[in-house]
Amino acid sequence: xxxxxxxxxxxxxxxxxxxxxxxxxxxxxxxxxxxxxxxxxxxxxxxxxxxxxxxxxxxxxxxxxxxxxxxxxxxxxxxxxxxxxxxxxxxxxxxxxxxxxxxxxxxxxxxxxxxxxxxxxxxxxxxxx
Amino acid sequence: xxxxxxxxxxxxxxxxxxxxxxxxxxxxxxxxxxxxxxxxxxxxxxxxxxxxxxxxxxxxxxxxxxxxxxxxxxxxxxxxxxxxxxxxxxxxxxxxxxxxxxxxxxxxxxxxxxxxxxxxxxxxxxxxxxxxxxxxxxxxxxxxxxxxxxxxxxxxxxxxxxxxxxxxxxxxxxxxxxxxxxxxxxxxxxxxxxxxxxxxxxxxxxxxxxxxxxxxxxxxxxxxxxxxxxxxxxxxxxxxxxxxxxxxxxxxxxxxxxxxxxxxxxxxxxxxxxxxxxxxxxxxxxxxxxxxxxxxxxxxxxxxxxxxxxxxxxxxxxxxxxxxxxxxxxxxxxxxxxxxxxxxxxxxxxxxxxxxxxxxxxxxxxxxxxxxxxxxxxxxxxxxxxxxxx
Numbered sequence: 111x112x113x114x115x116x117x118x119x120x121x122x123x124x125x126x127x128x129x130x131x132x133x134x135x136x137x138x139x140x141x142x143x144x145x146x147x148x149x150x151x152x153x154x155x156x157x158x159x160x161x162x163x164x165x166x167x168x169x170x171x172x173x174x175x176x177x178x179x180x181x182x183x184x185x186x187x188x189x190x191x192x193x194x195x196x197x198x199x200x201x202x203x204x205x206x207x208x209x210x211x212x213x214x215x216x217x218x219x220x221x222x223x224x225x226x227x228x229x230x231x232x233x234x235x236x237x238x239x
Numbered sequence: 240x241x242x243x244x245x246x247x248x249x250x251x252x253x254x255x256x257x258x259x260x261x262x263x264x265x266x267x268x269x270x271x272x273x274x275x276x277x278x279x280x281x282x283x284x285x286x287x288x289x290x291x292x293x294x295x296x297x298x299x300x301x302x303x304x305x306x307x308x309x310x311x312x313x314x315x316x317x318x319x320x321x322x323x324x325x326x327x328x329x330x331x332x333x334x335x336x337x338x339x340x341x342x343x344x345x346x347x348x349x350x351x352x353x354x355x356x357x358x359x360x361x362x363x364x365x366x367x368x369x370x371x372x373x374x375x376x377x378x379x380x381x382x383x384x385x386x387x388x389x390x391x392x393x394x395x396x397x398x399x400x401x402x403x404x405x406x407x408x409x410x411x412x413x414x415x416x417x418x419x420x421x422x423x424x425x426x427x428x429x430x431x432x433x434x435x436x437x438x439x440x441x442x443x444x445x446x447x448x449x450x451x452x453x454x455x456x457x458x459x460x461x462x463x464x465x466x467x468x469x470x471x472x473x474x475x476x477x478x479x480x481x482x483x484x485x486x487x488x489x490x491x492x493x494x495x496x497x498x499x500x501x502x503x504x505x506x507x508x509x510x511x512x513x514x515x516x517x518x519x520x521x522x523x524x525x526x527x528x529x530x531x532x533x534x535x536x537x538x539x540x541x542x543x544x545x546x547x548x549x550x551x552x553x554x555x556x557x558x559x560x561x562x563x564x565x566x567x568x569x570x571x572x573x574x575x576x577x578x579x580x581x582x583x584x585x586x587x588x589x590x591x592x593x594x595x596x597x598x599x600x601x602x603x604x605x606x607x608x609x610x611x612x613x614x615x616x617x618x619x620x621x622x623x624x625x626x627x628x629x
Contacts, residue, residue, distance in 0.1 A: 146264070146276055146489070147286040149580045150557055168609075170557050172285040172580055173275070173489055201279070 112230075113138065114205055118181065118220050119229035125205065126181040128220055134208035135181060137169065140233045142204040145171040148197045153189040153210055160184060160212065162219050167209070169200070182219045184212035252302035253395045253467035263487060269367030271303040274487035281485075288490035289582040292451050296401035297486035298474050301450075302462065303366035304396055307376050310359040311385030318360050321379050321530055322352060323513065325523040329354040334422045334448060336521050339375065340531030344512040344538055348372050348503055351448055353424050358385070361444075363396075363457075365503045379530060395467035399474065400455030400494075402625075403481040408456050410477040412445065419447045421454065429460065431473050438469065450491060452498020453625050490582075497581050499549060499590060499621035505560065505576040506547060506590055512538050515592070517547045517620075545573060545592040549622055550604065554614035558589035558606040565605040565612050572597055575606060581622060588622050589615070 113119065117127035123141035127134045142148065150170035160166045165177040166186075188211040193199060199207045214220075224232060250271045258265065261281070263274035277283035291297040309317055318326040324337035331354055339347035348368045353361040364372045373389045380387055399408050409416050414427025424446040431438040440460055449455035460470050475483065492502070501507045506516055513522045513535055524532065524539075552558060558578030566572050578589030589606065597604060600619055605612035 143279075144264075147284050147582075170580075172493060172582065175557070175559065 113226040115226045117226070118223035119226065119232075120179065120181045120223055121232060122179040124179060124181050126220060126223065127208075128214065128217060131214045131217055132187065132211060133182060133184070133214055133220075134211050135166075136208045137178070137200065137204055138229070138233075139204045142201050145169065145174075145176060147172050148200045151193040151197045151200065151209065153193070154186050156186050156188060158186045160186060169197075178209070180212075181223055182212065182217075183215040185215070187211045187213050250303070252300055253462045253464045254300045254302065254471055256464070257468050257471055258300065261485065263485075266488070268303070268488055269365075271366055273303060274300065274485075275489045276487040277485045283484055283486075285487070285489040285493060286582045288484050288486040289493050291482060291484040292401040292453055292455075292486060292490065292494055293583045294402070295482040295484075296399065296403040296407050296478055297484045297490065298471070298478070299398040299400065299486050299491055300395070300471070301398050301457065301491075302395045302467075305364040305366065305369035305372060305389070305391035306394055306396075306459075307362040307364060307373055308355075308359070308388045308390050309362070309376075309380065309385050310356070310388075311383075312358060313383040314358045314360055314385040317380040317383035317385050317387075318352060318362075319526065319529060320383070321376060322350065322362075323522040323529055323531065324352065325526050326352055326354070326360065327526075331356060332424050334424055334446060336422075338507070338513070338518065338521065339372065340513070340529070340535075341509060342530055342534060344514075344531040344534035345509050346503065346507040346511060346513075346516075347375050347509070349501060349507060349518075351446075353446060355424070355444075361390075363448075368503060393462055394459040395462045395470070396457055396459055397470060397474065398449055398451075398455060398457045400449045400451040400453050400486075402454055403483075404453075404455040407474065407478045407481055407483055408445070408458070411473055412443075414445055416445075416447075416456070419445070421447050423447055429458070429470065431469050433469075433473065433476070440466070440470070450500055451494040452500060452621065452623055453494070492577075493579055493582055496577050496579055496588065496590065497584060497621070497623035498625075502577060511592075512543075514538055514543050515545055515547070543595060546595050546598050547576070548591055548593055548598050548602075548617045549620040550575075550578075550589040550591055550606070550615040551618045551622075552587035552589070552606065552613060552615050553603075554605075556606070556608040556611070556613035557587045558591075558608065558613075558615065562589075563607040564591045564593055564615075565607055566597065567603055567605070569605065569612050571607075572604070578606075584622055586622075 573593035
């Protein structure tokens with residue numbers, strides 16, 4: 111699967127798509143594939159302050175729980191309520207299933223993240239190990 | 240602190256290459272490189288695999304399970320001495336769930352004992368305890384006139400499970416499967432015809448057993464790679480019309496959990512005794528003697544301090560292995576041995592050890608999930624029971 115070039119990626123397999131000072135955050139196709147059937151997504155409350163590199167929630171597959179790490183710092187403005195009833199959407203459309211929207215504290219934080227090309231390379235290297 | 244570095248040897252079943260070729264996600268299970276699930280691109284994934292077994296049929300490579308054969312004039316006496324169920328009740332061709340116990344009445348392992356002949360028994364044991372079990376069986380049966388053989392590497396064991404398992408397997412064997420009752424075994428020829436190639440395996444052991452709380456069979460075929468792959472692929476082929484899916488250890492775990500079937504290292508272990516695990520009906524105290532019996536007699540009189548219960552999460556959250564169980568006020572009272580979403584029941588369920596005071600159906604408890612007490616309730620056991628055959 112191609113990783114959309116309109117966003118940035120983390121080595122923890124999250125994506126972030128910025129639009130001015132607001133951004134959507136989700137997990138990558140590689141992440142959903144590794145996790146398997148997703149049955150539960152736990153997200154922060156609207157208004158919560160989150161920090162780049164720190165956990166903002168968790169995603170559970172049948173097998174295991176995994177923490178979600180925020181690609182950037184900011185304030186949560188919206189969470190994707192559909193995922194409470196249809197967590198499998200993350201499997202079906204990982205790059206379309208945003209988990210939360212945040213008001214970015216410092217949009218320049220995104221400069222340090224991976225481009226789609228670099229992320230794809232990173233995933234390929236990880237798989238090779 | 241210094242330690243000796245030991246490079247773990249990863250063990251592989253004869254079907255390893257086949258699983259990898261199919262794109263299965265592989266995991267280390269007790270030192271074995273095993274498929275946890277097959278890819279979504281062929282309709283698999285834990286949930287689909289689980290549902291296939293509940294409503295249709297699925298196949299599992301369970302060759303990592305071990306096999307110990309006891310044969311000779313005193314084979315029955317040996318089996319009686321080392322296992323808690325009463326093997327003298329087995330007719331030739333019959334099998335029973337049982338366990339090997341330490342003198343303290345705790346578990347070496349749980350096993351299925353098959354009586355294959357007049358003086359011949361086959362114990363099917365867990366992967367993680369293969370060597371331990373074999374040594375233990377050999378050491379504790381030396382006084383009996385019987386041979387003890389480790390046949391673990393001789394068989395590729397494939398489980399065909401689900402209400403349509405009988406239809407799939409019947410397509411490739413002349414054995415009359417309708418005549419084989421649950422927990423009985425037969426021998427039959429397996430036909431592996433494919434296009435112009437004609438092959439067959441004579442005298443193959445076919446047991447109507449499994450670990451999915453569903454009807455099904457386990458077949459024991461020679462463990463060379465070509466034969467193993469041939470049987471696996473033939474099952475996939477003839478199973479197509481029944482919606483058969485290959486299934487990994489992920490679905491195997493959720494299926495056994497819905498049926499509340501114990502897993503060594505979780506519900507049973509070398510520190511848990513038979514009464515705590517609630518396996519009373521498989522432990523025949525009226526049998527003259529077996530290892531662990533004396534300790535179990537005392538333990539019975541003393542009463543249990545913890546007992547296994549089935550929990551259903553009523554609050555939002557998934558209980559996982561090792562999570563703490565609390566009473567309504569948040570005091571720690573026990574722990575989860577196995578917990579997961581239940582794909583068929585569509586609930587979050589768990590098995591847990593709690594004091595007997597908390598074991599009554601309907602008792603409200605909490606499971607600590609990432610620092611939060613999430614509500615759960617004790618429900619009737621097992622969570623899932625397969626519908627009675629018509």
